[in-house]
Amino acid sequence: MKVCIVGASGKLGRYMVQHALDRGYEVVGVCREKSVGKLDAFKERITVVPGATNDRDVIKKAVAGCDGVLAVLVPWGVHGYSRGTAQAVLDYAPPGARLVFSCGWHITRDGQDVYSWKLKMFVKVFGSLARLLRFSDLDDQGEACRRVFASDTRWTVVRGSDLEEGESQGLPVWSRHVGDPILKSNKTRRVDFALFMVEAIENDELIHETPAIVGCQTPSALAHGGAAGAQGER
Numbered sequence: 001m002k003v004c005i006v007g008a009s010g011k012l013g014r015y016m017v018q019h020a021l022d023r024g025y026e027v028v029g030v031c032r033e034k035s036v037g038k039l040d041a042f043k044e045r046i047t048v049v050p051g052a053t054n055d056r057d058v059i060k061k062a063v064a065g066c067d068g069v070l071a072v073l074v075p076w077g078v079h080g081y082s083r084g085t086a087q088a089v090l091d092y093a094p095p096g097a098r099l100v101f102s103c104g105w106h107i108t109r110d111g112q113d114v115y116s117w118k119l120k121m122f123v124k125v126f127g128s129l130a131r132l133l134r135f136s137d138l139d140d141q142g143e144a145c146r147r148v149f150a151s152d153t154r155w156t157v158v159r160g161s162d163l164e165e166g167e168s169q170g171l172p173v174w175s176r177h178v179g180d181p182i183l184k185s186n187k188t189r190r191v192d193f194a195l196f197m198v199e200a201i202e203n204d205e206l207i208h209e210t211p212a213i214v215g216c217q218t219p220s221a222l223a224h225g226g227a228a229g230a231q232g233e234r
């Protein structure tokens with residue numbers, strides 16, 4: 001199994017690299033040129049293709065021959081970085097490859113998610129401020145996901161809750177909709193977010209799903225039947 005990790009140098013990306021290597025996968029990582037050093041711990045064990053993740057030539061080269069592509073979608077900048085990244089992956093990943101994208105709970109596919117006032121306020125205030133100051137465009141991540149949803153590739157969009165560092169607790173549980181009681185704790189270890197992304201490559205039940213995830217040991221997961229590794233309500 002050969003997988004490409006787009007955004008490999010970030011915190012989520014590096015955890016994904018480790019999980020993929022643990023599974024014996026051959027790994028190709030894409031990251032910005034200035035961040036290549038952040039992957040030194042994996043030197044000799046992975047192939048690094050340096051470059052912007054929305055550079056179509058970089059992605060074309062990196063995903064060649066891959067069975068899976070794990071792409072970190074981030075809303076940084078106001079020049080369509082996220083949608084450019086997603087589009088390049090959709091266009092150049094080999095036909096039939098499993099594509100797994102990351103984003104946050106704020107992304108909705110069918111409008112059936114129920115958000116807390118806190119999340120709505122954050123998206124509104126942070127989103128407007130960030131666009132005004134031109135350092136981030138939350139809607140870019142939204143547009144990237146809309147393009148993924150519309151594609152006929154074998155995609156999964158994993159929606160992360162608030163994240164924290166710490167030892168792995170196991171595979172997060174998930175639900176189709178934010179607002180479901182199992183997700184109430186709104187906390188996932190970043191290492192386990194990465195685990196869910198990597199496991200999704202070989203889980204065909206997640207194709208064309210937008211799982212919203214939460215840590216399997218959080219109070220809401222435990223209260224609503226989410227044993228370690230189990231799936232949440234669907």
Ligand SMILES: NC(=O)c1ccc[n+]([C@@H]2O[C@H](COP(=O)([O-])OP(=O)(O)OC[C@H]3O[C@@H](n4cnc5c(N)ncnc54)[C@H](OP(=O)(O)O)[C@@H]3O)[C@@H](O)[C@H]2O)c1
Binds near residue numbers: 038190
């Ligand atoms: N943080 C949270 O609480 C949270 C919550 C829910 C979901 N998520 C989702 O989780 C995923 C990972 O997020 P994370 O917060 O944990 O961050 P992360 O894994 O550290 O990833 C950040 C990524 O953004 C890149 N990046 C940083 N600044 C950039 C810029 N100006 N232009 C282009 N790329 C830039 C980084 O590349 P370099 O290594 O080159 O800097 C890295 O690949 C994202 O999809 C996010 O939407 C995060």
